[in-house]
Amino acid sequence: MKINIQRLMQNIERYAQIGKTGEIGVERITLSDEDKQARDLLKSQMTAAGLEIYVDEIGNMIGLRRGRQDVPPVAMGSHLDTVYQGGRYDGALGVLAGLEAIQTLNDEGIETEKPIALINFTNEEGVNYAPDMMGSHAFAQLGDLGKILASQSYDDPTKSVDSELQRIGYKGDLKCGDFPLDSFIELHIEQGPVLELEGTDIGAVEMVQGIYWTRYTIQGQANHAGTTPLQYRKDAGYAASEIIKFAGDYVRNSPTQILSTVGTISFEPNAINIVPDKATFTLDLRSVNLETLKDGQEAIDNFANDIIQNSGLSLERDEMVRFSPVQFDDGVVSLIADKAGELGLSVKRMPSGAGHDAQMMASVCPTAMVFVPSVNGISHNVNEFTKEEDLENGANVLLNACFELANR
């Protein structure tokens, strides 16, 4: 069975107009007016496709296509929100390909044994409200819902997730977690270069890397850059640079797979001729292996403590995120690989380097992901692009894998 690629392309184009930026980019921040507009469009398309619509307390939208049996549905989905200056495929592809799969079943007049659900998760990106993967996190009942709803906008602290959900009309009454699922598959662009570089059509995603985010704040003493002898300095900037260098060297010398990134840094008072009294930087540490991740974090923290000791400096660590690696369901991963093979596509079993809603759903039901290639591996960027042929391949794998799950 094959999806209608013309219809899918038209639909991707249609959503890309909502929050359009640059030539092909999209900026559709969660709970914004653009998010509401995209949600309204999805709601009308779900209704037109004959789906029953449910909205839960965190604003996740669920469209349900009934099956012969009244049992938990096989679900597909992803997210319609984007980062600032984002692309048109990250998230939207998984929602729109899921809709296309359902429209294809409708076209063919096919009834499945189990129902099929399509989900649009709230705030996957987390750019304006923490935490990221918020909707799936709440769906899987992994956090304190009250706290999540109270999360304030970085842009405007008078706004909360709760107030904005009400404002855009997507504060639903379905209790989070009150929607059991049979299984879940998320189609997503790879957002990395591996599939393209290896000339592979489809990624059958076996797991998601663990992610640790830590913010380090080093406090020292501001002083004159010319008159303060080195032994009397409390130089927060120099200490920060030593820790950053260590984190980079550590992962480069590690025998097991681990990545470190220091993506933000700030000095105070941030002047050319003043020894900085404060340095703040963030560390993003990732690995597919939990032990490797823990060991790396510990080594970097130990080194930071050593640097600080006897230096007159003080160090604060804020553990912003601690997500362990998530293993997907081997049966669903194999099914995805088999369906790709049946469609004549090449397939690679691979981990995901980025976080996704599917990693939260893995705690709810058997879950896996389908990846399609990203041109030049570019994502979270207005130039994010995936070829039409690859979009079609991914949507066909999604359709056929879900169809099989729904008839088991």
Ligand SMILES: [Zn+2]
């Ligand atoms: Zn995404």
